[in-house]
Amino acid sequence: MLPGENSLSAGIRFSSKEMYSTNFKNSLKSSLLQLDCYFTWNLMKQDVDLDNLEETVGDQIEFFVKSNIANYNLLSYVYHLKKSNEEALKNLQKAEEEVKKNYPDEIPRRSLVTWGNYAWIYYYMERYEEAQAYISKVENSCKKLSSTGQQKIELPEICAEQGWALLKFGAKYYNRAKNCFENALKSEPDNPEFNTGYAIAMYRLEDIFYREQVDVSLALEPLKRAAELNPNDTVIKALLALKLQVLKRVEEGESYIEEAMQRTPDLPYFLRYAAKFYRKKGEMDKALEVLKKALAVTPKSAFLHHQLGLCYRAKLFQLKKSTRYPPQQQVEELIRLAIFHFKTVTEQNRKFFLAHVDLASIYAEGKRYKEAEESFQKALHESILSCDDKQLYCYQYGNFQLFHMKSESEAIKYYLEGLKIEKDTYVRSNCRRALKKLLNEKIQRGSRDAADFGTLGLLHKLNGEKHEAIKCYEKAIALCPDNEEYLNALCELRLSISS
Structure with a gap:
């Protein structure tokens, strides 16, 4: 029976899909697009691994003792994307139960997103009457909740739920998530959940990208405020500790980790960040101990497997750095363990770009070059890459070509490609330094390749070093007099200096 209908009206429900005209369905779709729910938030399935997200x-849902309305709504959307609408409906029913249990006096206000999801799923199931019923339910509730009787209202709870959903769909959504939480905080500046979401979005925006000459302390105050408003939330305290560590306030950060460890020693979501803190501090064995404890609770966590891989790789580098001739058996075991965990990540979350790159790099350390090449190609093609990802790929693949495949020309090609992505990041600076070092070494060895001088000229030009660029282009033209690219660049540089 539909919401609000009686047994008589249920008995005369339309049974034939053909009875619905094209105009009716177009009108229905237009109404659906006005709803504020997961189906209108532009959450694209190609940006996530749906199985891993599920x-x-x-x-x-299992480990956090709090309302799971948003989690059940998100699961319903995930099941829809996996073409399992019946499972999607079951999760919406669970969301409704959560609303009744946690907000019995605010059911319409807290159910708008859930009802919007119902409408969309019934539409895709071609159950148009039910879709229309839920649309009407949302519209009527909005009119009652709005002081002006509008059919659509912006509630802070909905802004926050959208923010949490965006955070789940990956780095390209983080800035939108931050904006959602900012909007929610305008209405309720002291709301603990909204402050937590905003702090996490700020932290991730600063943490995910490889940036330099950017203030990485902007998340500090939001994290502090969220920790004050959520004294029992050990995850936010762990993120605060990590931020303090980045700002060289390690002892202060560790005090938060130790306090949180006493409070929630078995919570996997806290333990993952505690382990990251110890890894970055250089205490690999302690980090591994914490990660294994968390993995025993959530054995399929891609995040935990990735952190374990990073720890074993770091132990490998520590061993090679501390010993001129490290024991081969120990080296091989650390490489094996790192490969196992990175490979597990890529199998569980195909769109985890960094894991593919890390797997490729550790294969190269083990001289398994064919598998390294395959992993680099998967990193390039499995995900939609941001500019930061592309720069990182170019730098790491350039290193692979230079140090393992012994191809200076390919290394130059990829370092240059990374440098040409005009976003000022730490990785771009690495591309610049690696390219400059490699070109200078080639020239010092007596290179007579015009491309080496031309590329070094371009490098100086991009750095704003016009006089050095002119010298390089002059040498390139001396070796290749008819090259239009070098001639045009030289002409442009001379004009810019004389003007």
Whole structure:
């Protein structure tokens, strides 16, 4: 029976899909697009691994003792994307139960997103009457909740739920998530959940990208405020500790980790960040101990497997740095363990770009070059890459070509490609330094390749070093007099200096 209908009206429900005209369905679709829910938030399935997201949300439902309305709504959307609308409906029913249990006096206000999701799923199931019924339910509730009787209202709870959903869909959504939480905080500046979401979005925006000459302390105050408003939230305290560590306030950060460890020693979501803190501090064995404890609770966590891989790789580098001739058996075991965990990540979350790159790099350390090449190609093609990802790929693949495949020309090609992506990041600076060092070494060895001088000229030009660029282009033209690219660049540089 539909919301609000009686047994008589249920008995005369239309049974034939053909009875619905094209105009009716177009009108229905237009109404659906006005709803504020997961189907109108532009959450694209190509940006996530749906199986991994399902696993992650399931873990959060199990381990976080709080309202799971948003998690069940998100799961319903994930099931829809996986073409399992019946399972999607079951999760919406669970969301409704959560609303009744946690907000019995605010059911319409807290159910708008859930009802919007119902409408969309019924539309895709071609159950148009039910879709229309839920649209009407949302519109009527909005009119009652709005002081002006509008059919659509912006509630801070909905802004926050959208923010949490955006955070789940990856780095390209983080800035939108931050904006959602900012909007929610305009209405309720002291709301603990909204402050937590805003702090996490700020932290991730600063943490995910490889930037330099950027203030990486902007998340500090939001994290502090969220920790004050959520004294029992050990995850936010762990993120605060990591931020303090980045700002060279390690002892202060560790005090938060130790306090949180006493409070929630078995919470996997806290332990993952505690382990990251110890890894960055250089205490690999302690980090591994914490990660294994967390993995025993959530064995399919891609995040934990990735952190374990990073720890074993770091132990490998520590061993090679501390010993001129490290024991081969120990080296091989650390490489094996790192490969196992990175490979597990890529199998569980195909769109985890960094894991593919890390797997490729550790294969190269083990001289498994064919598998390294395959992993680099998967990193390039499995995900939609941001500019930061592309720069990182170019730098790491350039290193692979230079140090393992012994191809200076390919290394130059990829370092240059990374440098040409005009976003001022730490990785771009690495591309610049690696390219400059490699070109200078080639020239010092007596290179007579015009391309080496031309590329070094371009490098100086991009750095604003016009006089050095002119000298390089002059040498390039001396070796290749008819090259239009070098001639045009030289002409442009001379004009810029004389003007």
